[in-house]
Amino acid sequence: MTPRRAGTTKPIRLSRVINPTDRAPARLVVLASGTGSLLRALIAATTDAGYPAEVVAVGVDRTCAATGHADAAGVPWFTVAPGDYARRADWDRALTAAVRGYHPDLVVTAGFMRLLGPAFLGEYQGRIVNSHPALLPSFPGAHGVADALAYGVKITGATVHLVDEGVDTGPILAQEAVPVHPDDDEATLHERIKVVERRLLADVVAAVVRHGVVSDGRKARISW
Ligand SMILES: Nc1nc2c(c(=O)[nH]1)N[C@@H](CN(C=O)c1ccc(C(=O)N[C@@H](CCC(=O)O)C(=O)O)cc1)CN2
Ligand SMILES: NCC(=O)N[C@@H]1O[C@H](COP(=O)([O-])[O-])[C@@H](O)[C@H]1O
Numbered sequence: 001m002t003p004r005r006a007g008t009t010k011p012i013r014l015s016r017v018i019n020p021t022d023r024a025p026a027r028l029v030v031l032a033s034g035t036g037s038l039l040r041a042l043i044a045a046t047t048d049a050g051y052p053a054e055v056v057a058v059g060v061d062r063t064c065a066a067t068g069h070a071d072a073a074g075v076p077w078f079t080v081a082p083g084d085y086a087r088r089a090d091w092d093r094a095l096t097a098a099v100r101g102y103h104p105d106l107v108v109t110a111g112f113m114r115l116l117g118p119a120f121l122g123e124y125q126g127r128i129v130n131s132h133p134a135l136l137p138s139f140p141g142a143h144g145v146a147d148a149l150a151y152g153v154k155i156t157g158a159t160v161h162l163v164d165e166g167v168d169t170g171p172i173l174a175q176e177a178v179p180v181h182p183d184d185d186e187a188t189l190h191e192r193i194k195v196v197e198r199r200l201l202a203d204v205v206a207a208v209v210r211h212g213v214v215s216d217g218r219k220a221r222i223s224w
Contacts, residue, residue, distance in 0.1 A: 018106075018127060018213040026053040026209040029104040031112035036066025038110035038131055041198035042205065043073045051202075052209045057102040059095065061114050076102075082114065092117030099124070108205060109163060113142055121165055126215075128163035128170075129208065131201045133193045135159060135175055140168035145190040154180055156189070158197045160204040162213070162220055171220030173213065174204045 025046070032039050039058060046054050058070040058077040070077040078098050085091040096119045099107060109116075109130040116128065134144035135157040141147070148156040157177040164170035176196045180189060207222045214223045 018208055020210055020212045023105060024052055026105040027056045027103060028053050028106050028108055028205065029057045029059060029099050029102050030055055030108045030110050031059045031061075031099075032064065032066035032110050033061050033113040034064050034066060034111045036064065036069045036111065037194060038197055038201055039066050040069040042108065042110065042202050043069060043075065045202035045206070052206055053106070056104065057099075059099060059112075061095075061112070066111070088117060089119070092119045096120045096123050106205065106209065108201070110201065115167065116163060118165070121163070125164060126162065126213075129173070129201075129205060130161055130163045130168070130170070131197045132159045132161065132168050133190060133197065135177065136161060136168050136172060144168075145193065146186050149180065149184065149186055149189055156180055156193065158193050158200055160197075160200055162215070171215050171218060173208070173220055173222060174200055176200055 028042070030039050030042060043055050045051055055073070055075050058066060058075055060066055060077060060079050061081055062079070067077045080091065080095040080098050082088065082091045085094060099120070100123065105127070107124050107128045109128065132140070132144060134140070134148050136159040139147040139151070139156070145156070155177050157175055159172055160174045161168070161172045162170040178193050178196055212223050213220050
């Protein structure tokens with residue numbers, strides 16, 4: 001049965017890509033590469049009464065401050081660094097195996113600066129949520145804030161999306177606009193975006209866990 005939205009002629013073929021998690025709390029593995037303020041905010045959100053998920057592990061690809069937030073919260077962490085592997089595919093498989101060991105319901109990439117490969121996507125695609133500091137499809141990639149600033153946009157924002165094999169091309173779950181101020185530099189603009197990301201990511205993760213996601217592969221929506 002493919003639900004037909006009012007006003008459309010072509011049925012949208014939706015398939016449920018994430019079911020509401022019947023295991024409470026849902027198990028989150030968070031991947032990070034940097035200062036980890038999104039991780040810290042997500043960990044804080046999980047301590048709120050009724051939040052439907054917990055961070056069971058943090059994975060990093062390099063030495064970074066994110067592991068300090070994991071330690072402070074008593075969350076185990078692990079490092080899988082590309083430089084420790086002869087081939088990218090070996091790293092991809094090693095990261096997949098490390099994450100598998102924590103049996104996640106959902107993987108969250110929060111400032112994780114590596115592209116997940118076929119092995120990881122083969123196991124977790126549809127259950128990987130990423131936060132990006134721009135309004136996709138504008139300004140994808142590792143430098144979204146700098147690129148938006150250089151372009152001269154007046155409005156940018158944050159995007160939370162499912163991760164696929166492309167670079168920030170996965171189905172979008174939520175977005176929120178953030179104004180660019182005339183005197184902004186990359187750091188001031190990025191921090192203004194991160195304030196939004198820290199809330200939006202936690203809210204979207206909770207909604208995905210509670211309600212699941214349906215998608216036709218290009219579009220996704222949380223099935224409230
Ligand atoms: N398969 C995917 N993996 C990841 C995605 C994605 O959309 N598809 N999103 C990223 C996070 N991200 C943007 O939100 C992102 C991070 C890094 C890069 C990138 O080009 N990385 C380079 C190396 C960068 C570096 O560490 O020097 C690379 O991996 O070769 C693009 C987008 C999480 N993973
Ligand atoms: N394309 C990936 C990317 O740019 N991710 C971005 O890294 C920052 C991590 O902040 P944090 O280290 O303070 O959590 C966040 O703004 C996140 O969107």
